Amino acid sequence: MNWLKEVRSVFRVLNKKTILADYKKMSRKKLGFVRSRIKHKIDFDAVALLLGKSKAQKIQKTIVKPNEFEIFINQDLQKIKKEILRKEIVQHILIHELLHIENEDLITISKNYNKRKKKKIHINKFDEEIFNRYNKLRKLKGIMQIQKREYLDMAIKKILKSVKQEKIP
Numbered sequence: 191m192n193w194l195k196e197v198r199s200v201f202r203v204l205n206k207k208t209i210l211a212d213y214k215k216m217s218r219k220k221l222g223f224v225r226s227r228i229k230h231k232i233d234f235d236a237v238a239l240l241l242g243k244s245k246a247q248k249i250q251k252t253i254v255k256p257n258e259f260e261i262f263i264n265q266d267l268q269k270i271k272k273e274i275l276r277k278e279i280v281q282h283i284l285i286h287e288l289l290h291i292e293n294e295d296l297i298t299i300s301k302n303y304n305k306r307k308k309k310k311i312h313i314n315k316f317d318e319e320i321f322n323r324y325n326k327l328r329k330l331k332g333i334m335q336i337q338k339r340e341y342l343d344m345a346i347k348k349i350l351k352s353v354k355q356e357k358i359p
């Protein structure tokens with residue numbers, strides 16, 4: 191997805207990561223999501239454990255930070271016929287998902303739901319950062335920046351509502 195390439199210019203920290211993006215059929219309530227296979231590394235002394243050394247009873251299980259990610263965008267958004275408009279919405283979703291990657295939320299997400307709830311990933315600061323990156327991207331593209339987050343939220347909500355009602359601009 192070329193639109194992703196453009197968005198990645200405001201996510202330099204993720205330069206070395208492999209990130210794919212595609213449309214996918216998903217629940218109407220969802221706009222997109224990101225996934226990755228989280229691997230665990232188990233480090234312990236097998237010999238010591240089998241021989242009954244007490245120190246060996248502590249087995250360290252560590253998470254290996256993933257390098258590959260897949261972002262999926264709700265395929266319903268393809269109903270937005272005006273491509274330059276669809277691009278704005280899709281790139282806004284991509285920013286949301288890339289920010290989860292940057293914040294390493296996936297490691298928490300994959301573990302268990304309770305921990306994820308504790309981390310509270312969708313906080314106000316998160317949304318504010320999406321807005322900042324989105325405006326930064328617009329600046330790079332030479333499109334006028336949006337003054338207030340609430341204006342952007344309202345505009346996106348309105349477009350998404352029209353998608354649901356099949357009155358697509």
Ligand SMILES: [Zn+2]
Pocket residue numbers: 286290312
């Ligand atoms: Zn999210």
